[in-house]
Amino acid sequence: SQKIEQNSEALNIQEGKTATLTCNYTNYSPAYLQWYRQDPGRGPVFLLLIRENEKEKRKERLKVTFDTTLKQSLFHITASQPADSATYLCALSNRDDKIIFGKGTRLHILP
């Protein structure tokens, strides 16, 4: 069955460093991969979308890579700040219009 795995444990990163979150998937051929941020008690907020034929995408301090051979996406936050502390979700979608989400990685940026 289709499966997405994100870092199951919380990730603690020192302020100013780069945080790297991992999203691995199996039994799936996504056309799109997305990253969302979710704060406690709030709905997810869209961050970045990358297509299957793209290797990398950037937006301000955020960078996403997508390796369809390794079936993996890496999500980087450079110059991390305490305000970046949240849960980050990756999501895959394909041409049959279904979307599946990972369970998320809790990121803590330590001042």
Add this chain to the structure above:
Amino acid sequence: KAGVTQTPRYLIKTRGQQVTLSCSPISGHRSVSWYQQTPGQGLQFLFEYFSETQRNKGNFPGRFSGRQFSNSRSEMNVSTLELGDSALYLCASSTRTVYTGELFFGEGSRLTVL
């Protein structure tokens, strides 16, 4: 521009009852999709509506249903509630479809079934 609005934000029901949740998408967005979020299963796709038609459905029993109105507002209904239906129900709207992404989520309706 107003965001996605979900009502009610919190509700408590008992087993066997039914519940209707409402979602008003961002103006101009024709796609509305619904999700169930629980600590154990994470965020799971329920269904998507586009221009009043259900375009796709996740792996949930028939007790979960929805509809979309001509103004793109959507409702989802859960009948014969079970304890396991306790969750945060999120809706999201988009100018395109769930497939092509950039979903704008509401704050959710937190359902507790006793």
